[in-house]
Amino acid sequence: MTSLMETTFGEYIRLLRNEHELTLTQLAAKLNLDSANLSKIENGKRDFDEKRLPKLAKIFNLNLTELRNEYLTDQIGKQIYETNCTKQLLQVAEEKAEYRRLKNIKTA
């Protein structure tokens, strides 16, 4: 796996956009959304809608799976940040995830 970004997902989009010298308006059009909202996304004031990941990957010719990982880690990182979840608690959360895995494979 390619090493993932140490940025927010919004910053990552901005990075890509700048690399490709697109304006907000131009990229927003390609993504089928409003430039004002894309601005908010890049500035972390709104979330990028997961449904648009395939489109985003196509526009910048990125591997969708890796992009999804970028997105996923951003989302979870955000939650960790917002809830002030410590490493110790995160460890517990991981164990609980594992518990769900065991349980649900049996159950389903």
Add this chain to the structure above:
Amino acid sequence: MTSLMETTFGEYIRLLRNEHELTLTQLAAKLNLDSANLSKIENGKRDFDEKRLPKLAKIFNLNLTELRNEYLTDQIGKQIYETNCTKQLLQVAEEKAEYRRLKNIKTA
């Protein structure tokens, strides 16, 4: 800190309820919710509303902070599970959380 549960939050509530020999109806009443919905919560089909944590703590005479941690780790664990987030990706998510911390302390 007391060691946290390796159960879902719903299962934990059920555990507490059974220990105290309360019916769904009885506990639901104390929590100001419908017994049918409490059943769903215990069975993981709905989320417990965070707003009720203080009430829940009071009913069972629990430390609110610890209960919150129980809740928090359940929530994040659930997200880890649902998104199939691997340990490796979780590590990245943690770094991103750290990045947000640094950034937002500066920014705010």
Add this chain to the structure above:
DNA sequence: ATAAGACTTGTCATTTTTTGACAAATTTAT
């Protein structure tokens, strides 16, 4: 067998949250 209590499931209206869209700033580059 059946009646009662405990629990579960399905559905739907209400509430809350998220999203899309537009107008009006503000900033940046020329």
Add this chain to the structure above:
DNA sequence: ATAAATTTGTCAAAAAATGACAAGTCTTAT
């Protein structure tokens, strides 16, 4: 100063979460 780019505020629409109730199953006592 102008024009383009970006940001911010607001609000209606869409989507998701919640509350409530009805109807179902399952168990247990009689």
